[in-house]
Amino acid sequence: MTYRTLTTLAVVLTPGWAAAQPADIEYATAADTAFIFNTLLFLVGGFLVFWMAAGFAMLEAGLVRSKNVAMQLTKNVALFSVAAVMYWICGYGLMYPGAFDAATGLWPDAWIVPGVVGAIFAPTVLEPVGPGAEAIADLSYASVGSDFFFQLMFVATTASIVSGALAERVRLWPFLAFTVVLTGAIYPIGASWQWGTGWLAQAGFSDFAGSTLVHAAGGCAALAGAIVLGPRLGKYDAEGRVVAMPGSNLALVTLGTFILWLGWFGFNGASQLALGTIADAADISRIFVNTNMAAAAGALAALGLTQALYGKVDLTMVLNGALAGLVSITAGPLDPSLFGALWIGAVGGGIVVLAVPMLDRMGIDDVVGAIPVHLLAGVWGTLVVPVHTADASFGMQAVGVAAVGGFVFAASFATWTVLAALTGIRVSPEDEVTGLDIAELGMEAYPEFARG
Template sequence: MEAGLFTANNVWMMICTGLVFFMHLGFSLLEIGLTREKNTINILFKNVFIICVGLLVYYIGGFNLMYPGFAEDSSGIFSFAGFGIAPPENGMTPEYADGGYTWWTDFLFQGMFAATAATIVSGAVAERIKLGAFMIFTVIYVGLVYPIVGSWKWGGGFLDAMGFYDFAGSTLVHSVGGWAALIAIYLLGARIGKFDADGKANAIPGHNIPFAVAGVLILWLGWFGFNGGSVLSADPALTSLTLVTTSLAAAAGGVSAFVVSTVMYKNYDLTMFLNGILGGLVGITAGADQMGPNDAIIIGVIAGAIIVFGVALVDKLKLDDPVGAVAVHLICGIWGTLAVGIFGAMASIEQFLTQLTGVGIVGAFCCISAFIILFILKITIGLRVSEREELEGLDEHEHGMSAYPDFGLNEH
């Protein structure tokens, strides 16, 4: 491989790494926008903590847990290549990763993905989880659970051997976070005032919808790196196709969600529109490189409808998800993974059943793991803040500061 192509591939992968990093700002703005002002500092603190600690635990052992180099006679379930990230001899040459990038770029790109799984949980548990409990959960989930699941496919493990396909993480990133979010909100319980005595759900409006819009548009931009970087090179044809299918699915998801929600609720709900965009993005992520434009639009349209019905289902189950993380990342993650067997280059009954099996295995492992971690935290240090802390706001009680100290917007 000529040096110029190797350099171009690596530069593209570093740009994509930066775009995925930028997604953390998008998640932060979306989460604070859809929640109340009195918990803004708390949510921002969690998001900053996630990226910092996520990178460190991925350096300490997560990367080598996710890419352990399974032996030929291995079961492909668990292996560990050791602590740290010392590069191999060919790590900076075109011999590594087919000349797509260097060892250091590989680590950093994958490290950006790792932290995303915990960010998904952050939004779902907003406004009532103890910060200490969330931080402990993040360290364990990002440090152990996420890389073990990732190794099963991306690390050459047993899911890869059985033919399971997940291009950029509808299951391996989004549903890994989504399953944990589901277990967490079940164990935490709903925010005070979310449900009436008869079980009817009440809307708890977010304090800054412009922030939420900015967050979603930043996430869409970041997805160009999330999916585009998953090509693992700057291959012109495959990269451009991936960006087209990603954008079409996002646009179709947004339009579908706002149309369906308008028909159902007789108003133009901007938050449904926003989550529809995200649902389309999550839905296309598993097969963005396998789909044509028409496939991408259909996947997005279905994902957008799933968002509306998914949010209603979560409310009906008396679960409180302030940002719609379960509908977006879990339900649309499952849909996107199954869609690989329905549309595009890999469509077949056999592939669909393989995708379904992979979804079930990952779901079971993540639910059990998240439940064990969170239940132990619940019975030891506790998961939920006190009623007074929740009513007065976590910013005041856990951080001693306000996000808007000069504007007199503090809620009580």
């Protein structure tokens, strides 16, 4: 017998049950229930995306050489901590300065430049403790704390993308200085144009969970840094041929990929932003399944393509193919059918296999493949949204990609250039040969191996 049946029998069979209930009991309204479930969705999705920080750390630690592993782990912990502080101080306020009032056609006063730049310094304030929180809840669909927590994980993801691409030659403190600017200003401004109801949102641009706003933005920041920083010593020989620099631990790379795959269910699923109705619950389950299908298709596409091109399967390409599939579906994980998710993810996986050697031919050294995975697959995923989403247009998608990508690249390039002029951003050739673990940190991730 179901719980509802047992409860009904209890009411019927217990004399005077209704009259015995206290008169002052307040039962949750539909709005209360929606608020609770929406808040829970943000919190659960947020800690799943937080777990992606571990995925990035493991993936990067495995793809760099053993003499640079401790440095990558340090950067990943530090960048998340910087993001948490900067997003509180100014990032969240910049990203959500206020909603556009369709009735009046006006932007709230929180925008400095309407629809383009919000309040520069607006530290996040949470709901008061106790009864005051209930009063605020009446005006919102989820708690401010849960929304801030969820959105913070996205800005940290953007910074993590940059960390891997510039590994093995960037200095720690200049990298963290760039992270301050990226998480406190560059990312929030670009994201506000869509998610903060800025000018792109009003023009009809569509990016459900951030193929462009998060992933392509991180990829553009990484590309700018890679250009200013230059390739690792010995990456290209005198004739321009690529010299292989194998990573230290493919088991860690695989573990990191699976962690990222898991965290992506929170990344895309919680971007539904609501779990207060049956329809929302059904949509979230659809997002989960499409997200998983795209990842699987991306891995299989890379698996088959590397076998066809090189005669052998390349594990790192397969893992990055799965990640590219995830990035590709992120702009529109709700609307496609399972077949739609499959071919979108498969194309993303193929992009990685073809783009990695293309970047090498251009002399752009990306240690972990972040630029193909996040920038190129992110652009692809955003541009293909109108195939399955009726309200989106190919033209507006291209405008959004160009606007966000151009802004993030230009701002990042300027920041990297200023840092290079003021403090220098690259370690010395001697330190690069020694390894950043010893040169920058004075410790080794694998001391027994180094001394053996």
